[in-house]
Amino acid sequence: HHRVAILSSHISPVMASEKEAALAATPSDSPTIFDKIISKEIPSTVVYEDDKVLAFRDITPQGPVHILLIPKVRDGLTGLSKAEERHIDVLGRLLYTAKLVAKQEGLDEGFRIVINDGPQGCQSVYHLHVHLIGGRQMNWPPG
Ligand code: TR5
Secondary structure: HHHHHHOOOOOOHHHHHHHHHOOOOOOOOOOOOOHHHOOHHHHHEEEEEEEOOEEEOOOOOOOOOEEEEEOOOOOOOOOOOHOOOOHHHHHHHHHHHHHHHHHHHOOOOEEEEEOOOOOOOOOOOOOOOOEEEEEOOOOOOOO
């Protein structure tokens, strides 16, 4: 998340990490905003859809291209740390679809895949999602 870099110029690292923690959400099994995006109750810009996976543009893009790929059925997969053997197929499908969408978006020079998990990973929505970010030079290490 970019806010650390912005904030760290004028506040202490401790304050920045508290701010980051505040951006994350408490882990939960409750329905999320993504259910309403899947049902189209809340509009999103869908870039790919099949029976298992939905891919749509992130509302707060961290690059010229920022797409979220999610399983249409959460089935307990609030985050990667909750993955079970029954999720192996959909996990593979999410990554393979990310590759297809990267190609569709013209990200021929490369891209970044991110899965945030839990409070320390700065996860804010508890429905597993893969971030596909591209269209600019990425940096390492990430924030
Ligand atoms: O922080 P994590 O990894 O959990 O990622 C959650 C992502 O969901 C963030 O990058 C948010 O910008 C994104 N997000 C949150 C909402 C939203 C969205 N992307 C598209 N459309 C959205 N709607 C309509 N509502 C959100 N609350």
